[in-house]
Amino acid sequence: MNSWVVAYLWWIPAAPFAASLVILSLSNARRKSAAALAVAGQALALAMSMVAFAVSMQAPGFRAVQNFTWFTFGEQALRLGFVLDPLAAAMLVMIALVGLCIFVFSIGYMAEDKNFTRFFAYLSFFSGAMLGLVIANSLLLLFIFWELVGLASYLLIGFWIQKPSAAAAAKKAFITTRIGDMGLFLGMLWLYGRSGTLLFYDGGNGCLESASLAILGASATFIALLIFCGAAGKSGQFPLHVWLPDAMEGPTPVSALIHAATMVAAGVFLVARVYPLFSLGAINGVTSSLTVVVWIGVTTALMAALIAIAQPDIKRILAYSTVSQLGLMMVSLGVGGVAAGILHLLAHGFFKALLFLG
Numbered sequence: 001m002n003s004w005v006v007a008y009l010w011w012i013p014a015a016p017f018a019a020s021l022v023i024l025s026l027s028n029a030r031r032k033s034a035a036a037l038a039v040a041g042q043a044l045a046l047a048m049s050m051v052a053f054a055v056s057m058q059a060p061g062f063r064a065v066q067n068f069t070w071f072t073f074g075e076q077a078l079r080l081g082f083v084l085d086p087l088a089a090a091m092l093v094m095i096a097l098v099g100l101c102i103f104v105f106s107i108g109y110m111a112e113d114k115n116f117t118r119f120f121a122y123l124s125f126f127s128g129a130m131l132g133l134v135i136a137n138s139l140l141l142l143f144i145f146w147e148l149v150g151l152a153s154y155l156l157i158g159f160w161i162q163k164p165s166a167a168a169a170a171k172k173a174f175i176t177t178r179i180g181d182m183g184l185f186l187g188m189l190w191l192y193g194r195s196g197t198l199l200f201y202d203g204g205n206g207c208l209e210s211a212s213l214a215i216l217g218a219s220a221t222f223i224a225l226l227i228f229c230g231a232a233g234k235s236g237q238f239p240l241h242v243w244l245p246d247a248m249e250g251p252t253p254v255s256a257l258i259h260a261a262t263m264v265a266a267g268v269f270l271v272a273r274v275y276p277l278f279s280l281g282a283i284n285g286v287t288s289s290l291t292v293v294v295w296i297g298v299t300t301a302l303m304a305a306l307i308a309i310a311q312p313d314i315k316r317i318l319a320y321s322t323v324s325q326l327g328l329m330m331v332s333l334g335v336g337g338v339a340a341g342i343l344h345l346l347a348h349g350f351f352k353a354l355l356f357l358g
Contacts, residue, residue, distance in 0.1 A: 180233020187226030235267025294334030301327030
C-alpha cells in the first residue's frame, strides 16, 4: 500500500488544480457549479491527505520517496520527486482541512460578488500550489510551487482590484516576497553547484543526506541563510514583514487562508524541511545560521506584538498577531525544537482561521 500511496501522491495537489482549471472555463452564471467543484476538489485532496497521513504513521521515522527524471541535457539529468514523511503528511491534512472549511465559508461570504466563479478558481489554485509545495522532494520543484503560491496570493489579495488600496497591497506583497525569493533562488543555485543535486532524499545521495552534507562543509551556512531569506519573505519575518498586514485588503476568506494554512506556513515549513542544512556542524546544537534564525524570530515576535497593541482595526491586530506567532515558530526551529515549531504551526493554522472567519 505504501508504494501505491507514494506513486499517486501527486493526485493530492492535482485535485484542486483540476478544479481550478474547470472553474475558469465556467461563466459567472454557473455559481453553484463553481462552488461545488471547488469544494469537491478540496474534499478529495483532504481524503487522500488523510490516507497519506495514516500511511506515514505506520513506523517511526517513516519516509517514502518517488523520484523521476524530468529531462536530460548532455550527461546531466534534472530529477524531481515527491516525498511522504510525517512532516509532509501533517501539513497536507492541515492545509486541506482548514482550506475546506474556508471554501465552505466562502460560499456564503462571496455570494453577492460579481466575480464569484473566478474567486473559487483562485482559491483552488492557491490550495493546489501549497499542497504541491509540501510534498516536493526537490528544491527546484518546491521553488516552482513556491512561486505559484506567490502568484495565487497576488491574485487573491488584489481580488477587488477596483480598490486602489487592494491593488497596492497585492503589488506590495508580490514585490516584497520576490526580494526574499532572490535569496532562495541563489541558495538553490549554490546548493546545486556544490552537491550536484536538488533532490532532498535520493537513496543516500540527496542534498539533505550525509554524503552531500559532507561535501558542503562551511558553505552550508551561507546556503542556509540564503534559503532563509525566502522563508523570511513568505513568513513575514523582520524586515520583510511589511506586506502581511496590508494583505487584509483581500476578502476575509483570503486573509484566513494566507494567515492560517498557506502562504505564511510555507516559510516555516521550508526551514523545517531543509533543517539539516541549518544544523550541519552544530556544536551543542548551535550554528551560525540557527543563531540568525533565532534572533530574527525574537525580533519579529516582539516587534509585531508591540505594534499589534496600538492597532485600532481588528483585522490588523490579527495580522500582526500572525507575524508575532511566526516569529515564535522561527525561534522554536532555531533552538532545535523542530517538532514544537511545526506543532505550533499546525495549531496556529486552526485557531487563526477561526479568528478570521468568526
